Amino acid sequence: MTFQRPELIGLIPAMLFVVSVAILGHWRRGVRLVDAYGGRQAAFRLIGRRVDLFPSLRLVSSFLGVALLGSVFSGIAPVQPEEAPVTPVDLLIAVDVSQSMTGNDIEPSRIAWAQRLVEDIIGAGVADRVGLSIFADWSYHLVPLTDDSDVVSFFSPWVVPSLISARDQGTSLGVLIEDVIEEWERRSRPDASPVVLVVSDGEAHDSQDMVITSTRSAVESGATIWTAGIGTVSGAALTLTGSTAPLLDGSGLPVVAGYDEELLRQIADVGRGAFHQIEDEASIRSLIADLRSVSGRTETIEEPASDPTVWLLLIGLALLVFEALLDAGLTTRRAP
Known part of the structure; x- marks a missing residue:
């Protein structure tokens, strides 16, 4: 008293x-x-x-x-009670919108779970500033780092493969990480902890060495790289956009969306972050709880x-x- x-x-x-x-x-x-x-x-x-x-x-x-x-x-x-010190966090969410993310091995689809993940993270308020990017063979910044979460929520439904051109349907994780770090450095704050969350199935077209090298460079700049994997090992046969017809490769064989969990885990390990498999609401809550720990925030509110x-x-x-x-x-x- x-x-x-x-x-x-x-x-x-x-x-x-x-x-x-x-x-x-x-x-x-x-x-x-x-x-x-x-x-x-x-x-x-x-x-x-x-x-x-x-x-x-x-x-x-x-x-x-x-x-x-x-x-x-x-x-x-x-x-x-004294409030625990909170570290400001700049969270940059990068969502894979390549064609493989349309796979429905996780119903309703991989990209649908990615959208739900983004919406739940924004709603949880785990960071002071949030940015949103999408990527395939190149990355695109939908929302730069901002403290207005409503702006990010407005653009989250646009996280779809059809947003990028048909000729840009590869997946380059190395280019993405480099581009996102450049975005953060342009808007960096000396007291903030930058966190990059890569939401992907891990099916990258660039070499693993390139991806790991980009991740190490990001860590040297002060960022941590987290990964959220969406997909299954069995994969899913892809269909043409707006059709139920199967998508065929140059040999006439069906294109199957793969899933490289091992690469995503390596990125998170080298990036000093954490890997989370996203497959249900519980896994999303687990990721959000871990993101809170970066800043020292707690989900429970002390009365x-x-x-x-x-x-x-x-x-x-x-x-x-x-x-x-x-x-x-x-x-x-x-x-x-």
Whole structure:
């Protein structure tokens, strides 16, 4: 407990002294009155109550009442828990919108889960600033780093493969990471922790060495690279956009969307981030909880300590009223 006006606490002993002098003085007058009336029985017949009993109950109730009211007037208040320090986070979300993300091995589709992931992350408020990019063979910045989450939410439905040209349907994770880091460096803050979240099936067309080299460069610049994998090892046969006809390669064979979990894990490991497999709502919540840990945020909101002022005031007044009833002799009437 703390006191907003601690200088008033020193008045409580003085008030207790005054109250005790008044009550004891009243008791002494009662004793002298009994002697003047010729004894307890004569005094009781005339007054109707005992006035020579030591007022221990009156003293206790008045002392407690004065102490409680003095605490209220001193501005007693609960000690609020200190908030844990929070590190500002700049989160850059990069979503793979290559043709392989239309695979439906995870219903309704990989890209649908990517959209849901982006929306849930934005809604959870895990970062101070958020940027949104899409990528295939090249990356495109939909939303630069901003503290207006509504802007990012507005563009999240545009995270679809049809947004980019048909000739740009590869997946270049290395180019993406380099481009996203350049975007952050243009808008960097010295006190912020940059986090890049790559949402992809990991089916990259560039070499693994190139991807890992880009990841190391990102770490050297101060960023951490997280990955969210969407897909299954069995993959899914792709269809032509707007049709149920299978998509065929140059040899006339159906194109199957692959999934490279191992590469995504390596990126997260080298990037000093974390890998999360996205397959249901629980996995999204797990990723969001881990992202909160970067800044020190917590999902649970601590309830502020309750203010005891009202209760102390009511109890203090009740004790003083009780003392007044004792003084008036309305609570007990004892025969001599």
